[in-house]
Amino acid sequence: MSARGEGATTRNTYELQGAVAAAARASGHPVLDGGRGQPNWTVTTPRAAFFRLGEFAVGATGATSAITTADPYWGTAPAADGLATRLAAELAVDPAPGARFLVDAVQWGQDELGFEADAWVAELVRGVLGAGYPAPNRILRHVERVLEAYLVDVAGAEPGPPGRFRLFATEGGAAAMAYVFRTLQENRLIRRGDRIAIATPIFTPYLEIPLLEDFGFDVVELRSAHNADHRFDEHTLEALRDPRIKAFFVVNPGNPDSRAIRPARLAQLRDLVLRDRPDLIVVADTAYATFVDGFRSILAELPRNVILVHSFSKNFGATGNRLGFVAVGDDTVADELIAAQDDVDQEAARRRYGSITSDVPALPFVSRLVADSREVALHNITGLATPDQVQMTLFALAHLMPEGQAQRAAIRTELAARHRALLGPLEVEPPGGNDAQYYALIDLAGVVTACHGADAMTALAERADPGDIPMLLARDHGVVVMPGAGFGGLTWDVRVCLAALTLDELAAVGSAIRAVVDRLVTG
Incomplete structure (x- = not known):
């Protein structure tokens, strides 16, 4: 040794x-x-905005109760009409930082994303109340637009029209990671005994999950350069040309070393995949992306090939909140690989997802991911708790707005x-x-x-x-x-x-x- x-x-x-x-x-x-x-800080203003929104929502619920006005224990979620005006009027006389942030956040959604005020505020109010099942269950509509804008900024992707990425809100990055492993296996995109590549050293579960009996993958380690100013040596990524490697798992920036992949290596990876491995799936964990100035992710280079996992726990001091998401391109290669599967695999998918839709072959990878998160049978009640989605949205807005x-x-x-x-x-x-x-x-x-x-x-x-x-x-x-x-x-x-x-x-x-x-x- x-x-x-x-x-x-x-x-x-x-x-x-x-x-x-x-x-x-x-x-x-x-x-x-x-x-x-776990960081020793916590970001306070978007949290204060969350609780201020909750205070408004509870007040609005009691004021519009359809059950009884005699008992303050009961209430009903308010209608959308006029709700934005009511919120603005209440916040106008509140100088607290959380209230000021909430005013700016609502306005940012209108100005930057074109949200209709009442619909936007109603989603926030109903969401913070937890007054209904998540609908859509994958992620709330306005929430997805905000988080897509956040994703594009954090990932260093080129600006473009909304809808290029589909997001699934999850109970933190750990849940996102577990869901991705499971859905890749359930859809036979990676089978027991298949070869995967993992960039090491890496966050421990990425080493342990592939070896579990349920998965049993053959792991090839792509080792980072040791104590250098770059993440990978020149020839390290060349191993991905091997067609037996079905997927590449990487935390970028890294953990335990926190270096990001430098632009030259990103370009090398992009060219390798586009030329030799267009079928390669890249699972990229970006929990530390916000700590690198000008960070550019693998998603920005290879939007069709990347399944991105992200967590809000680090930057916002929110390890206890368990907030994260999975993002895939609207034209992800995972859908292409599923469509090309043989009759045996297609029939297995029909048996698994037939309770969701009569047209299983058209069911996108991201929808399968949502279903698998509740073992399919509970698909109708999947989705991250709506108050958590609202808090995640306010964190994302804290990043996107000028002070961020x-x-x-x-x-x-x-x-x-x-x-x-x-x-x-x-x-x-x-x-x-x-x-x-x-x-x-x-x-x-x-x-x-x-x-x-x-x-x-x-x-x-x-x-x-x-x-x-x-x-x-x-x-x-x-x-x-x-x-x-x-x-x-x-x-x-x-x-x-x-x-x-x-x-x-x-x-x-x-x-x-x-x-x-x-x-x-x-x-």
């Missing part, structure tokens, strides 16, 4: 995380948890400062490139070499187990980090979530790592 431990793995990632966290709590030191990917750009720039500046604070005691530099800087993937072998020399690292690799370092940090310093090997990375790497800790706390984490490394070297 090389000094850096290429290709090595460790014990179960979540088991180890629990053990390390427990050791940190028992250490007697203040716990500095840089292990979980300044807020994103402030977060990026803060994360860059935190990154420098962490690495300062370690005498190494950030890898550079298009880095979201949400995480830092620290090459401990590089730290040892920088601080003590190459010979010291060679000697340390002979006698030390890098898998012990997270436990040493927890036990002796109260510091929680994640081993890079748990993500399919290198054994001498550890991941620290820059978003989870303050600048001073990250400086303390850096000092703790340096102390452990120094002690290991000096024996």
Whole structure:
């Protein structure tokens, strides 16, 4: 094995995380948890707007009750006619930030997307009340228009007419990921034993799901360049020319390393797919896209081939909200592949989806995705809770409206400062490139070499187990980090979530790592 431990793995990632966290709590030191990917901020104004909208909606419901006006316990959702005017009048005398944001959000939908005021406000009001099943069940109509605009901006796609992408609102990015895996398999676009490619290191479930008994895929890892200013070396993506690879799974920007794929590699991937692999399905997770200035996604290059997964948990500090979506192009290659299937596969689809429609061959991939999210039998009551769709819409509007750009720039500046604070005691530099800087993937072998020399690292690799370092940090310093090997990375790497800790706390984490490394070297 090389000094850096290429290709090595460790014990179960979540088991180890629990053990390390427990050791940190028992250490007697203040716990500095840089292990979980949860930010230490929360975005307040679109949340305040959500609750202010709810206050208006409840008041309007009681005022228009068709049941009784004597008992305030009961109410009915108000009619759309005149609702926008009523909301505007109530908000006009409310100077609170949430109310001002809500005024601007409603107006933005009218000005930028051409929404009719009453229909737009009525969807928000009924949605925040949860006063009916999601209809359409895939995603509410105005919500989809807002989220498509958000998607185009976040993904760096070219502006164009609405309807180019179809979205399915989900219970966060994790649910979106699970639904995509299931629907690809149920529709025999990827079968048991088929080969898929995964860009590693990667968020752990992308490594674990394909190996579950239900799926049983043959996994080819496309490894990222280590500690470099680019994500992939020149020839890495050439492996996708192999026609046996049915799908390519990638988190971009990455996790545990948070680099985005640079433009030259995106162009290479685009040309490869268009020329040699027009049938390739690319599943791209973009949870960290907002942290890279000028980010351009694979979706922007290959809209027909990409199934995009997105989460609002990171940028908006909404890990508990569980808000996300799946997006596919209106002319997705998945529909083309389904249409070309043989009679056996078509008959299997008819048996599965026949309760939804009499014309199963015409049922789009995204509609199958919605049905599969509730095992088809509960298709009539699928869909993300409407209050959640409204909160997601307000988050998206916070991104799209003029103040959003300044807020994103402030977060990026803060994360860059935190990154420098962490690495300062370690005498190494950030890898550079298009880095979201949400995480830092620290090459401990590089730290040892920088601080003590190459010979010291060679000697340390002979006698030390890098898998012990997270436990040493927890036990002796109260510091929680994640081993890079748990993500399919290198054994001498550890991941620290820059978003989870303050600048001073990250400086303390850096000092703790340096102390452990120094002690290991000096024996």
